[in-house]
Amino acid sequence: MLRLLSATPSPYARKVRIALAEKGIPFELATEVPWDSTTQTPRHNPLEKLPVLIFEDGTSVYESRFILEVIEARWPESPLVPADPWQRLDARKVEVIADGICDALVLLFWERRRAPEHQSAEWIARQRRKVDGGLRELARIAADRDWVVGERFGLADIATGTVLRYLDVRFPEHPWRSLHPNLVALSARLEARPSFAATVPVPQVIADKVV
C-alpha cells in the first residue's frame, strides 16, 4: 500500500493528501512529528522533511511540489494541472507563492519559539513581509475567479487553500480575512470539498527541544 508520511499541521502534506483524495488514490496515512527524535522521516528522506510518499517497493519521493508532479505522472486520470502548458506554469507559480508563504510561516513559528530575548525583530519582520506580499499576490491572481487558474479545480486551488487554512494554525492573528475578502470566499468554497474537510490542519505537540 502506498504510504504518506504526514503531520497534522503540515500544509505541504495537506496538498498531497488532498491530491490523492481528489484522484481517488488509496494510501496509508502515517502521521508523524518530524521535529521529535522518534520520527521515521529521516529513514525515508535525507533532508529529514515530510511529506514523504513511500511506494510499496520502499522507494520514497519527497518535496511536496515534486511529490505532486510524480502523482500527476503516475496517475494522470482526473488531472490537477491544466492541459495548456502556459496555464500549467501559472498553476505551478501559484504553488511557488503559496509554498513560499508557508516557508515564511514555518520560520516565523520557530523564531517565536525561541526565548523572547533571543528572538530577532528584524527576522520576524522579514518573514511577515513575505507572508503579506505573497498573500497580496495570491489575492491579485485569484481576483474573483471561480478557480485560481484556468477553468477548473486544480493544483493552484489546492496550494492556495492550504496556505490560507495554515494561517489559522500558525498565525491566527493575521488579518488576511479583512484584507482579502476574495480569498475568504475562495477558502470557504474549497474547504467545503470532501478532500479539504477530511484534511483540516491542527497543531501538533512537539516533545523535543528544536531551537
Ligand SMILES: N[C@@H](CCC(=O)N[C@@H](CS(=O)(=O)O)C(=O)NCC(=O)O)C(=O)O
Ligand atoms: N519544501 C518542503 C517543506 C516541508 C517541510 O518543511 N516539512 C516540515 C513539517 S511541516 O512544517 O510541513 O509541518 C518538516 O518536515 N520539518 C522538519 C525539518 O525541517 O527538519 C515541502 O514542500 O515538502
